Amino acid sequence: MRYPKLRELKEAVTALIKGPYTTKFPFEPHKPAEKFRGKPVPDDDWCVGCRACAEVCPSGAIEVIDEPEAATRRIVRHYDKCIFCGQCELNCTTEKGVHLTDEYDLATFDRKTLFYEQKFELLICERCGRVIGTKKHLLWLARRLGPLAYSNFPLILTAQRELKIAKGKIPSKVPLTKTASASRSDIFRILCPGCRHEVLLVDQYGKSL
Ligand code: SF4
Ligand code: SF4
Numbered sequence: 001m002r003y004p005k006l007r008e009l010k011e012a013v014t015a016l017i018k019g020p021y022t023t024k025f026p027f028e029p030h031k032p033a034e035k036f037r038g039k040p041v042p043d044d045d046w047c048v049g050c051r052a053c054a055e056v057c058p059s060g061a062i063e064v065i066d067e068p069e070a071a072t073r074r075i076v077r078h079y080d081k082c083i084f085c086g087q088c089e090l091n092c093t094t095e096k097g098v099h100l101t102d103e104y105d106l107a108t109f110d111r112k113t114l115f116y117e118q119k120f121e122l123l124i125c126e127r128c129g130r131v132i133g134t135k136k137h138l139l140w141l142a143r144r145l146g147p148l149a150y151s152n153f154p155l156i157l158t159a160q161r162e163l164k165i166a167k168g169k170i171p172s173k174v175p176l177t178k179t180a181s182a183s184r185s186d187i188f189r190i191l192c193p194g195c196r197h198e199v200l201l202v203d204q205y206g207k208s209l
Helices: 001-018 051-054 137-150 154-164
Strands: 040-042 062-067 071-077 099-100 115-124 131-134 189-191 198-202
Touching: 040 071, 040 115, 051 062, 062 154, 115 137, 131 137
Parallel strands: none
Antiparallel strands: 040 099, 062 071, 071 115, 115 131, 189 198
8 A cells, every 4th residue: 555655756856847747728829649549631732523532431521523514513511510530631542632730729619611622624525424434534645644645535635635636626527538538546535424425526637627
């Protein structure tokens, strides 16, 4: 019995010298531990709106709203549903699109204010009107693939439109007399993931119509 009492006495003296172990939050800001998982904040430079994080979010905190008529995708992160698991950060396509911060003080009287919204331009299949993906995602893929992107026509077309090399829509009609001489290497195939409609395009670069 003597030793525990001495140990408690030592603890009491140490606490008197060092001060209390607990923090004084909310009267003083609290510094979380190094690996603390707090509010996930997207990085608008790196988030391409691919929706991969919404697919893995276990609590359904990431809402994806596609508006094909307006060619817009909205991604809304609802912090009142977030459980700070870190799956969005772990599975982010670009690896830098969202980060868990050390922000923990999210309490509010109105949970409707606890969200963050992003907007992206959507690419839509011109035939069936279904969503192909966000323009930013395709541009990111084109940059990432480099020369390999030239095996996928929608990727190069999106990238070249951005660089103002290509403009407007893909010409839907090419005179038959001119296509008759096209070899197989001049023909691109596009497959819409929604309607599975296949379109053949003839590369007329460097040739006069
Ligand atoms: S996975 Fe990453 S890049 Fe894709 S929408 Fe989520 S945060 Fe953005
Ligand atoms: S931390 Fe987890 S719960 Fe919160 S948004 Fe990311 S995946 Fe969803």
